[in-house]
Amino acid sequence: MSSLPLLLMIAVAIGLALWNSARAAAERAETLGREACRAANVQWLDQSVHATGIRLRRGRNGWLGFERSFRFDYSRDGSDRHVGRLVLRGGELVSFSGPLPEYETLH
Template identity: 70%
Template sequence: MTLIILMIAGAALFAYWNAARAAAEHAKQLGRNACSAAEVLWLDESVHASGIRVRRGEDGRLGFERNFRFEYSYDGVDRHVGRMVLRGERLVSFVGPVRPSVAPINLH
């Protein structure tokens, strides 16, 4: 009986760890792509988990919402912090670099 409980606990821990790693890899890819699109430097080439909580998804089922942060620089000297929130594999919030643009002014 104890062996079965230990096996179930081990499988649950492995599943949690595996999902956390997959979310971190996905966040890493999103951060890299955002920095590339905004033409900024992605510093340290990594993301850092900054929080986790249980939330309901759009389908009503419980799941984990993971918060990640990363750092980027416009000129290689300054450092800015970007943040993203993943609910499962879905990006639900992103604050980070944007590509600078100038909107034309219509004087008519």
């Protein structure tokens, strides 16, 4: 009896799990980028984030997991273009550079 079908099913299951976690991270990054742009009152461009890197890192609990980097573009006045970056470890935001929230000034 060949174990090839079993190995193939395991490989497919691992591939689907990795794809699913990558999609979940991209959706989380998209939400965080959109919310940051809204809070800073800037225009979020291209309506998406772009994955720029992935690596294995230890989380707070000591377990190895994926750390994924993303970039997004935003504009302050519609004629400029800036790059925002964020890093997720699991679903947790560990690094962010981009538009800062607008705060009302006290008079």
